[in-house]
Amino acid sequence: MAKQQIVITQSFNAPIDTVFAALTDHNNFGKVVKATIRRIKDSDGKNVNGVGSIRRITPLPFSHFEETVVTFETNQLMEYVVSKGSPIKNHKGRMEFTEENGKTQLRYTIDFEPKIPFLGKLLKGLIEGPLVKGLKSLAVSYS
Numbered sequence: 001m002a003k004q005q006i007v008i009t010q011s012f013n014a015p016i017d018t019v020f021a022a023l024t025d026h027n028n029f030g031k032v033v034k035a036t037i038r039r040i041k042d043s044d045g046k047n048v049n050g051v052g053s054i055r056r057i058t059p060l061p062f063s064h065f066e067e068t069v070v071t072f073e074t075n076q077l078m079e080y081v082v083s084k085g086s087p088i089k090n091h092k093g094r095m096e097f098t099e100e101n102g103k104t105q106l107r108y109t110i111d112f113e114p115k116i117p118f119l120g121k122l123l124k125g126l127i128e129g130p131l132v133k134g135l136k137s138l139a140v141s142y143s
Contacts, residue, residue, distance in 0.1 A: 024047075
């Protein structure tokens, strides 16, 4: 099965701590990408959305999957993996944040493989579309 990769870069006219907080808060992230996402397990660390936290994503009624945060470096990096239910496997998401002159740059990569052959490009589009739209909308809100 063919590996798929999504790479999204987005600039925000806002400080890194503001953008990082908006995009790594599981409940808020759902609002950004217009999806039903909620934190179902808090991290044991300082930030409830940090390492070990779990968010449930419900793309369709009666259908959901879960993502677990595996790396969380405040104002720098968040990585997560799909940990339960999904039509994809070997899924890893990575949000890298950098700041220059008060503007934040996000590099968001997602790597995955479809569980069902030939669905990779379709799944890639279903994942990438709402992310790009939501991130652009958030960027505009900071203008």
